[in-house]
Amino acid sequence: MSDTILETNGLTKEFMGFVAVGDVSLKVRRGSIHGLIGPNGAGKTTCFNLLTKFLQPTRGSITYDGRDITKLKPAQVARLGLVRSFQISAVFPHLTVLENVRVALQRQRGGSFDFWRSDSLLRQFDDRARALLADVGLTGYETLTAGELPYGRKRALEIATTLAMEPQMMLLDEPTAGMTHEDVDRIVALVKRVAVGRTVLLVEHNLKVVSGLCDTITVLTRGRVLAEGDYQSVARNPEVIAAYLGSEAHTVTEGVPA
Numbered sequence: 277m278s279d280t281i282l283e284t285n286g287l288t289k290e291f292m293g294f295v296a297v298g299d300v301s302l303k304v305r306r307g308s309i310h311g312l313i314g315p316n317g318a319g320k321t322t323c324f325n326l327l328t329k330f331l332q333p334t335r336g337s338i339t340y341d342g343r344d345i346t347k348l349k350p351a352q353v354a355r356l357g358l359v360r361s362f363q364i365s366a367v368f369p370h371l372t373v374l375e376n377v378r379v380a381l382q383r384q385r386g387g388s389f390d391f392w393r394s395d396s397l398l399r400q401f402d403d404r405a406r407a408l409l410a411d412v413g414l415t416g417y418e419t420l421t422a423g424e425l426p427y428g429r430k431r432a433l434e435i436a437t438t439l440a441m442e443p444q445m446m447l448l449d450e451p452t453a454g455m456t457h458e459d460v461d462r463i464v465a466l467v468k469r470v471a472v473g474r475t476v477l478l479v480e481h482n483l484k485v486v487s488g489l490c491d492t493i494t495v496l497t498r499g500r501v502l503a504e505g506d507y508q509s510v511a512r513n514p515e516v517i518a519a520y521l522g523s524e525a526h527t528v529t530e531g532v533p534a
């Protein structure tokens with residue numbers, strides 16, 4: 277088994293000649309938490325869209341777990357265990373917390389959404405669903421509808437529905453965006469927990485979260501890799517500081533011992 281679980285070579289995405297992602301060669305180590313950071317518009321989400329095959333690259337290749345996935349479809353990539361956390365909108369607000377996870381489990385087993393299955397059939401997923409909810413700290417919230425959940429808990433539910441896919445590698449796009457301090461701490465602990473035995477690729481603007489979680493960080497600016505390394509080394513990199521200047525220059529060095 278190779279030490280590298282995900283590798284891109286010369287990954288490029290152009291939109292009408294505009295280079296959103298340019299020649300990105302990324303190596304993600306198996307079992308690591310890898311951060312992808314950079315200013316707004318750097319190409320982070322586009323990278324995720326390329327990795328999960330929501331977008332076709334203009335050039336370049338993607339290898340996942342020793343297999344060239346460049347030409348695969350999103351569902352095929354997900355089936356291989358490379359799964360992106362759903363956007364909040366993909367959590368069904370009128371279903372209960374438990375039902376949301378059940379549907380995700382059923383989808384994983386059955387391959388498609390099938391709301392017409394009888395309740396008793398769905399119930400066989402209950403035990404597993406409850407276990408997943410416990411994993412993300414949502415025990416006690418089962419009977420609330422997803423729409424009633426506070427924001428931070430909704431993100432936890434989103435992670436539970438992603439875990440239902442049994443990912444080997446999880447992609448998280450700004451899991452703490454818009455959260456209160458308390459929720460941020462809870463999500464950080466949760467990511468740490470779900471990262472055990474998995475690989476996580478994380479896009480995150482909160483650099484304190486990045487420094488607390490990530491083993492390796494890749495910094496993107498204008499679609500290109502600017503720097504890579506552990507938090508200490510990228511935070512001290514003058515080019516990285518310059519790229520963040522004006523916006524987050526103060527945050528990037530925050531928490532780094534002199």
Ligand SMILES: Nc1ncnc2c1ncn2[C@@H]1O[C@H](COP(=O)(O)OP(=O)(O)OP(=O)(O)O)[C@@H](O)[C@H]1O
Nearest residue numbers: 291294295296314315316317318319320321322323
């Ligand atoms: N479908 C598209 N068509 C045209 N341009 C796009 C498209 N998607 C993204 N872009 C452009 O590509 C660049 C990178 O966007 P992307 O969303 O990947 O950035 P990001 O790093 O995720 O930014 P943010 O931190 O704000 O989420 C931006 O300039 C964006 O406007």
Ligand SMILES: [Mg+2]
Nearest residue numbers: 320321322449
């Ligand atoms: Mg983005």
